[in-house]
Amino acid sequence: MWLYAIDDQGRWLYSTASLRRPKGHGKTPLLAALAVIEFIGPCRFSHWDKVGMPVGTRVALPLVQIAATSIDQTANTRDMVRGMLAESPAEEVYQLDIGKGLIQFRTGRPGRIEPVTSSSRGLEGARPTMVICDETHHWVDSNAGVYVWETLDRNVRKTSGAGSRLIETTNAHNPAENSVAQRTYEAMLAGTSSLLYDCVEASGDIDLKDPEAVMAGLREAYADAYWVDLDGILTAIQDPRTPAAVAYRFYLNKIQETADTWIEKDVWDSLAEEDDPLLPREQIALGFDGSVKNDATCLVASRLRDGKLFLLGLWEDDGRPGWEVDAIAVDARVHEVFKKYRVEWMMADPYYWQTTVNQWAMEYGDKVVYEFPTNRDRPMVEAIERFHTDAHGMGQALKHDGNRDLARHIANCRTRETRTGYVLQKESQRSKKKIDGAIAAILAHEARAEALADGRLRKRKKMLGL
Template identity: 60%
Template sequence: MYVWETLDRNVQKTAGAGSRLIETTNAFNPNEASIAQRTYEAAMEFGAKGILYDCREAVRDIDLKDESAVRAGVIDAYGDSHWVDVDGIVAAVMDPRTSAAVAYRFYLNNIQENADGWLVKTEWDACFDDGDDPILPGDQIAIGFDGSIRGDSTAIVGARLRDGKLFMLGLWENPRNPKQPDWEVDVLAVEAAVKRAFETYRVEWMYADPPYWQEAIGRWAIEYGDDRVYEYWTNKPMRMCEATERLHSAVAVGDVKHDGNPDLTRHMLNAVTREVPQGLLITKDSPRSRKKIDAAVCAILAFEARADAIADGRLQSKRRRVVGF
């Protein structure tokens, strides 16, 4: 992205002298917020001047098991590229090892999300609350917390009890900067964010994943109430699969909201699914991927905490419990 932005700036400065920038790419994945997507949207949705967008796509939703339909789609997508090995491409599409997302994007040139992506971007976008009903101090909320020390992110996500609206309470990400090889999360900042959340909102339920933070979670339970702060081990597949499916279903039917936070959206759309005997879990697209999903895990925990708080009658609670020492 940074290379493209540098090139684009230089071209813009010398456009009058005839400078041009050519972009060639496969069909983009709309979950990745790529340069290809930015160019497509600038040209096709916003009518930006100075961009010539030329693309051939096969008919969408071709039956990938129908060889004749696949062949027609390949011929359509490649147009007059007579040098293309149509038979080879058809064979690649029909190969059972080829995922649907790869077939559509790389062989039929369709804009396509990863087949194993957890959320559909359009469905997540449809859950956006444009600000008419903002989260306010004193609102009843539930919290999800997933902490790390060095490698992954540490995040805190809230969910308002009455409507499930998700919002970020804090995010600390390893910048992966060679100049900061010893980077660690600012533990004091995390502690302060948790304290601020409990002071600002009526936190009815908090689920926190214990690894690396078990001592801190214990202190939070003492300080804010052991009927408010609970450990939630995300490495227990049955429980986590059920919680993951609950939020996924809520997004699909529009039974959850979010405030449009770009970091939360990025983490939610980075998540891909992994099948286990108990169901589906979310994970990164590869073990060494820099595309973090920790805020998505927190959103799952926050949404689950909300459900349990409501089941416990907290939504009707008129006052906050006071913990004395």
């Protein structure tokens, strides 16, 4: 109702709006209903009646844009709009042509509901009467989300005098991503008067290990969304595979700077076994994550017989101007490791190191050395999830030798949601806190799983007569 509040001149009190609610609350259906209202309903001020009440009228040339960073991401809202209109009285009364992409009038009357993305021809220069932006916590620079929002905002402002507006929905954003949702939140904090920021979140500090406190927070955050299965969400939060960031941001609707920590310190510390060192000729799998400058280059081993991790090489930027990794030293260390231990499988990120990784494969065999590009979201998401699951005792064995540098890199990891799941990142783009050791550990853990699946541990035991 506040979205449609007007002043004594019949002008909107709010030119933009943001609805922040937890996952499953029903934000998308509400956007769909607003799209329908903006398309065919009396949603603009016409005049005051005799008793001083405002009278509404339809938009003369309605152009409702459902915006996202890709066409697939507009599907949820578009399908909801189509579901509301198809075979409804409105379809015949207003003579609607309900297509998979466009919704328009069969009579040829101007007006439509349409999806737009960063690649849409009509994105720049259009004159929308309402722009709907769903899940703007996903709209970041890397997927052109910020560009899309800025363009749409300019388009709306051109016709704001006629009542054009922009509304977005979001979950609690990740403070490290500088998303559109974060920018809107910061605009609200700065006191932007024309912004309607509607948020209900769980209050206070909530211990995720306290079921009663979590349930109280869920009831507060979901408020009147009676259709939500709060018991099911509580179970998901209590599952150790659910990162704290997910619990706070998506279920409790809370913005917390440290909520996106990947693996908590106490969990990682509990996996340490400082005895039972790695011995010469033991079977291992290797993970390698390399860089040239600024970031670190790391080599991590996972022992086949028990999944214990060992940091075998770390080359970090020491802060000196022009620092670059000593590629000769890295190459020498890899050869030393192959000579000292029985390397059954190696996964290496080839970025910046393609030639070197190819040379390792030629020398030690392409059935031992494999490329694993960490910028491929889906395989990396799956590897990260397996590592996280195993670290919480839900899958294969995972231990480590207590190395402080590896623990530091693990602690520096922050999670970022993508369309395929969670990937890892530094706490900010300019952060000097490295996470490359964690990436190498994930690759080593993944390499061990591949080696075990291939039967290489059993083969070695037979060769040794064990």
